[in-house]
Amino acid sequence: xxxxxxxxxxxxxxxxxxxxxxxxxxxxxxxxxxxxxxxxxxxxxxxxxxxxxxxxxxxxxxxxxxxxxxxxxxxxxxxxxxxxxxxxxxxxxxxxxxxxxxxxxxxxxxxxxxxxxxxxxxxxxxxxxxxxxxxxxxxxxxxxxxxxxxxxxxxxxxxxxxxxxxxxxxxxxxxxxxxxxxxxxxxxxxxxxxxxxxxxxxxxxxxxxxxxxxxxxxxxxxxxxxxxx
Amino acid sequence: xxxxxxxxxxxxxxxxxxxxxxxxxxxxxxxxxxxxxxxxxxxxxxxxxxxxxxxxxxxxxxxxxxxxxxxxxxxxxxxxxxxxxxxxxxxxxxxxxxxxxxxxxxxxxxxxxxxxxxxxxxxxxxxxxxxxxxxxxxxxxxxxxxxxxxxxxxxxxxxxxxxxxxxxxxxxxxxxxxxxxxxxxxxxxxxxxxxxxxxxxxxxxxxxxxxxxxxxxxxxxxxxxxxxxxxxxxxxxxxxxxxxxxxxxxxxxxxxxxxxxxxxxxxxxxxxxxxxxxxxxxxxxxxxxxxxxxxxxxxxxxxxxxxxxxxxxxxxxxxxxxxxxxxxxxxxxxxxxxxxxxxxxxxxxxxxxxxxxxxxxxxxxxxxxxxxxxxxxxxxxxxxxxxxxxxxxxxxxxxxxxxxxxxxxxxxxxxxxxxxxxxxxxxxxxxxxxxxxxxxxxxxxxxxxxxxxxxxxxxxxxxxxxxxxxxxxxxxxxxxx
Numbered sequence: 001x002x003x004x005x006x007x008x009x010x011x012x013x014x015x016x017x018x019x020x021x022x023x024x025x026x027x028x029x030x031x032x033x034x035x036x037x038x039x040x041x042x043x044x045x046x047x048x049x050x051x052x053x054x055x056x057x058x059x060x061x062x063x064x065x066x067x068x069x070x071x072x073x074x075x076x077x078x079x080x081x082x083x084x085x086x087x088x089x090x091x092x093x094x095x096x097x098x099x100x101x102x103x104x105x106x107x108x109x110x111x112x113x114x115x116x117x118x119x120x121x122x123x124x125x126x127x128x129x130x131x132x133x134x135x136x137x138x139x140x141x142x143x144x145x146x147x148x149x150x151x152x153x154x155x156x157x158x159x160x161x162x163x164x165x166x167x168x169x170x171x172x173x174x175x176x177x178x179x180x181x182x183x184x185x186x187x188x189x190x191x192x193x194x195x196x197x198x199x200x201x202x203x204x205x206x207x208x209x210x211x212x213x214x215x216x217x218x219x220x221x222x223x224x225x226x227x228x229x
Numbered sequence: 230x231x232x233x234x235x236x237x238x239x240x241x242x243x244x245x246x247x248x249x250x251x252x253x254x255x256x257x258x259x260x261x262x263x264x265x266x267x268x269x270x271x272x273x274x275x276x277x278x279x280x281x282x283x284x285x286x287x288x289x290x291x292x293x294x295x296x297x298x299x300x301x302x303x304x305x306x307x308x309x310x311x312x313x314x315x316x317x318x319x320x321x322x323x324x325x326x327x328x329x330x331x332x333x334x335x336x337x338x339x340x341x342x343x344x345x346x347x348x349x350x351x352x353x354x355x356x357x358x359x360x361x362x363x364x365x366x367x368x369x370x371x372x373x374x375x376x377x378x379x380x381x382x383x384x385x386x387x388x389x390x391x392x393x394x395x396x397x398x399x400x401x402x403x404x405x406x407x408x409x410x411x412x413x414x415x416x417x418x419x420x421x422x423x424x425x426x427x428x429x430x431x432x433x434x435x436x437x438x439x440x441x442x443x444x445x446x447x448x449x450x451x452x453x454x455x456x457x458x459x460x461x462x463x464x465x466x467x468x469x470x471x472x473x474x475x476x477x478x479x480x481x482x483x484x485x486x487x488x489x490x491x492x493x494x495x496x497x498x499x500x501x502x503x504x505x506x507x508x509x510x511x512x513x514x515x516x517x518x519x520x521x522x523x524x525x526x527x528x529x530x531x532x533x534x535x536x537x538x539x540x541x542x543x544x545x546x547x548x549x550x551x552x553x554x555x556x557x558x559x560x561x562x563x564x565x566x567x568x569x570x571x572x573x574x575x576x577x578x579x580x581x582x583x584x585x586x587x588x589x590x591x592x593x594x595x596x597x598x599x600x601x602x603x604x605x606x607x608x609x610x611x612x613x614x615x616x617x618x619x620x621x622x623x624x625x626x627x628x629x630x631x632x633x634x635x636x637x638x639x640x641x642x643x644x645x646x647x648x649x650x651x652x653x654x655x656x657x658x659x660x661x662x663x664x665x666x667x668x669x670x671x672x673x674x675x676x677x678x679x680x681x682x683x684x685x686x687x688x689x690x691x692x693x694x695x696x697x698x699x700x701x702x703x704x705x706x707x708x709x710x
Contacts, residue, residue, distance in 0.1 A: 003329040006538045010310045010484065013546035017307070031308035031315075031489065037300040039492055040290060055509070113526050117474075121440065137510035146524040150473045154466060172510070173495035179456050182491075184323075184522050185473075188514035193466040197382035197398065199405030200273055201424040206381055207432060207439075208466025208513070 042174035048135035049165040049218060055138035059191035060204070062213045072162060072215045073098035077106040079160075079213075080125065087111060089123040089156055092147040096129060096162060113149045126156040126209070130163040133214075136171040137190055140214070144185035153189060159209040161189075165218035248594070253601040256576035257568075261693070266402050266573050273401050277564040280507025281615070288503070298500055299619040301493050302485075302555035306545060312454045312487045313536065319457025323519025325532040332539050333363035339535055340365060340446070340479055341372040347531075349374060349444040349477060353435075355461070355468035356380035357448025358396060358558060359481050359537060361580040362593070365446070376446075377438045379467035381431050388415045394574030394582065396560040397505050402573055435467070445471035445529060449482035450557070451497055452534075455490050457518055459534065462501060464512040472517060478529035480517075484541050485554040497557060500617035504559040540593040549628050553588050555618040562612035562622060568605050577602060584612035584622045591629055600638040603629035642686050657705075668699050 045051050053063045064079070066072035076099050080088070089111040090100055100110055111123055128148065132141040140161050144150050153159045169175050193208030204210045260266055285291050305312055317327045330336035344352070352374055354360065366376045366387075378387040382399035385408050386392060393399030400408070405424050413420045418430045447468055451460040459480050461468045472478050488497065494516075502508045521528030544550050563569045563583030574582035579590040579599070587606060591599035603626040612622040633639050634647075653659045674680055679695035682688075690696050 002331050002335060005331050006329045006484070006536070006542070007310055007313070009331075009538060009542035010313070010545060013542050014307065014310060016546045017548050017551060031304075031311040033489060036304050036489060036493075037297045039297065039496060040294065117440065121436075134510075139510050144521075144525060144528060146526075149525070149527045150469065151527050154469050154473065171495070172498055173492070176491045176495040179491040182456050182458055182516060182518045184518055184520065184525060184528055186516040186518075187469065188510070188516075190508070190510040190512050192512070193464070194512055195381045195428055195465045197380070197385070197400055198408050198424040198427045200276065200398070200401075201405070203425050203428040205432065206428055206465035206467070207379070207435065207470055 040173055042177070043136065043170045045135055045170050048168045048170055049216065051135040052133050052138055052168050053216065055135070056191075056214060059138055060212075061138060061191055062211075064213070064215050066215050066217050068219060069095060069098050069162070069217055072217055073102040076127075076160070076215070077102055077108065080106070080108055083125070083158060085124040085158070087119075087123045088125045088127055089115070089120050089152045090127040091129055091149070091152055093129055096127060099127065099162070113147060113152070117151075120151060120155055123156040125158045125160060126152040126154070127160045127162070128153050130161045130214075131167065132175060133163045133168040134170075134172055134175055134188075135168050139172070140189045140212075141175060142187045142189065143183040144187070145183060150185050150187060153187065154208050157205065157209055158211045158213065159189075160213045160215065162215045162217065165216055248598055250597065251578040251590070251599050251601055253572075253576055253578075253605045256578065257572040257605070260572045260576050263573075265404065267571070269402055269404065270570050270573055273398065274564055274570045277398075277507070277560075281504060281561060281564065282507075284503035284507040284509065287509075288499070294496060294500055295617055295619050298496050298557075298617060299552075299555060301488060301496065302618055303552070305487060305489055306485065306551060306554055309484060309487070309545065312489055313484060315454040316452055316457060316487050317536075319454065320519065320532075320534050321457075323457045323532075324522075325457065325519045325534055328533060328535045330535055330537045330539070333537075336363045336481060336535055336537050336539070337365060337368040340481070341368050341374070343477070343479060343533060344369065344374045344444055345372055347443075347477060351438070351442045352376045352444040352446055353379050353438055353442040353467075353471050353475060354383075354446045355448070355463065355471040356383050356399070357446070357481065358580050359448050359483055360446060361393065362539065363481070363537070365481075374444070377435070377442075379435050379438070379465075379471060380463075381428060381465060381467075384431055384435065385411065388412075392575065393580075395563060396558050396581070396583075398560075402575065439470045439474050442471075442475045443477065445473075445475040445478045447471055447478070447480050449480050449486050449534075450501070451494060452482055452487045453489075453491050453494060453516075454487050458491070458516050460494060460498075461515045461517070462498070462511045462513070463515075464506070464508075466513055469513055469515055472515060472529060473527050475529060477531045477533070478517075478520070479533045479535060481535040481537060483537050483539070484545075485556075501557055501559050504561040504615065504617040544589070544592045547592075550588070550592065550625060552620050553585070553592070553625060555620055556585050556589070557618060559617055561615040561617065562620075565611040565615050567607055567609065567611075572605065577605075584626070585620070588620075588622060588625045588629065596629070596633060596636060597638065600629075600633040600636075603627075603633065646686055661705075664699065664703060668701070671698050 087109045130140040192204045192212050193206045195206035196202045328339045369376045378384045385400050395401040409421050421427045449459045450462045502511045520532040569583040577586045587602035608623045653663050675698045681695045683691045
């Protein structure tokens with residue numbers, strides 16, 4: 001009932017403006033998308049990965065550069081010890097398997113996606129991948145899936161993301177260029193959680209992680225060989 | 230009163246008649262005497278302006294982006310019925326449920342009924358102007374559902390029994406010390422001094438609420454028609470928790486929040502973050518398409534989208550006011566407004582304050598109630614210059630002033646004075662004579678080169694400061710020298 005009421009009001013409003021020469025349409029089911037303006041083309045940066053690193057650091061995001069996922073896997077445990085991390089929530093994706101294996105050998109407890117919420121809430125660190133990075137804004141893009149829960153990058157006080165350098169796009173328009181099939185949640189993360197509500201003072205870690213760390217896997221040899229580089 | 234099809238003064242406006250006229254003038258006078266408020270606004274506003282300016286000058290294509298965004302919004306508004314229909318179909322395909330609400334009462338009923346039917350008891354909410362607009366919290370509480378605001382500023386507002394005073398900085402009117410005192414009283418925590426410790430105390434208190442909640446309520450920044458996706462933008466992470474943890478997620482949006490394509494989001498996100506907080510990107514942008522899918526371990530199991538009219542279709546039907554529906558609620562027009570900077574958000578007695586509030590409050594609540602608001606502007610034009618979607622706010626403020634006069638809402642003395650002013654200004658000879666008389670008379674009241682007091686009906690000019698006297702030699706006579 002209300003649906004029809006609201007839509008009828010909108011239809012009448014569109015007709016009223018169209019009559020007065022205000023560029024309204026008569027409604028109907030197929031909007032003329034051809035009338036939409038041409039969108040800006042994505043920017044082009046000589047070295048998107050370098051820009052990502054620079055802008056991430058401006059946000060207080062730590063960036064470690066690894067030459068391979070095995071290189072990253074070898075260095076994550078030491079970093080965890082340095083941060084006094086004992087319990088880690090982690091995505092169940094194949095590309096993170098080497099890191100999980102090396103954390104296990106160090107005796108660090110691993111919480112899989114299906115771990116109960118009560119345990120997840122006590123994790124010291126959440127480790128995720130990232131489907132893309134966005135250079136202009138130093139944004140990490142995380143799709144949800146069975147193996148990729150949303151809370152892994154949200155509940156623990158520290159978030160560590162593993163990002164492949166060849167997945168770095170220049171800007172947000174490049175990310176949104178084609179819709180494809182979206183996951184139930186596509187989360188864009190730009191720096192640590194923050195709030196400036198109290199006394200207009202920026203404070204990190206309002207509700208989400210107070211620290212974000214990126215292991216950027218940059219296989220220089222492979223990049224040089226890639227026709228896209 | 231006017232010849233417009235969707236007159237803003239129609240009595241069907243929710244609340245018109247029932248609630249008294251907004252006393253913008255009286256409220257502003259009280260705000261000017263509140264030194265704490267003046268200090269807080271005087272610190273915050275210049276800092277917001279600097280942050281925005283730095284972020285905007287970094288993008289050479291800024292002006293082109295604004296033009297593109299305005300064109301996308303205009304196209305969408307001209308085809309709103311079709312885009313809302315597409316959005317509804319896509320949300321359903323993704324497994325969500327769409328509800329339509331003609332007014333605030335209906336939106337409240339939809340949400341409380343959903344909660345009651347499912348036995349939901351504990352709600353976490355992320356910041357949403359639309360839920361403020363429909364006064365959702367008291368309705369949920371009355372239905373026996375506990376509601377906790379989780380944006381830090383809104384949480385403080387709720388604990389204090391206050392209302393937000395800025396679109397993006399709800400407690401801009403409160404000092405850190407007063408928040409610390411509030412937390413000690415309400416949460417039993419020690420009296421902290423540092424904003425870090427105060428924020429940490431709220432994080433801990435609210436984490437428990439998130440883990441226990443069964444209903445999450447959010448607003449919507451953008452709704453993408455072609456994909457059925459809602460987009461929620463924030464910095465704290467509370468909206469992510471609100472949409473991820475509770476079993477049921479209800480999002481509420483005004484009809485104007487829809488955008489056609491995913492690609493359009495790239496334009497709006499860049500404009501919103503830089504305009505509101507001067508960030509290149511907001512910390513968290515959640516693109517949510519339906520509820521969690523089979524096998525996923527988190528995310529809401531049920532997703533409901535409430536699409537609200539509540540006076541917006543009247544704006545849509547009004548050719549001279551329609552572009553107000555382009556607004557993306559960034560707050561930039563508040564931050565540059567000399568009236569907002571002195572009067573503060575509460576003076577507008579509306580969820581929407583500042584220049585955009587002065588335009589849309591009369592639309593949502595009736596011109597009878599809000600007719601003083603469009604007069605609370607110097608028409609300096611700063612708001613139109615910063616608006617990321619190029620809303621011509623000064624033009625609309627003038628339009629509403631005209632309507633208020635034609636509707637007989639402006640006092641007889643003001644109207645007589647305006648008529649006399651027009652008569653004098655119409656003809657150089659009349660102006661010359663009146664100015665000569667005024668120059669002669671002002672000798673009686675000038676003290677130390679200023680006019681400390683003027684008689685009624687001019688007394689308003691000297692209520693708060695001394696006015697400068699008329700120059701002995703008019704500018705007109707100095708031409709050519």
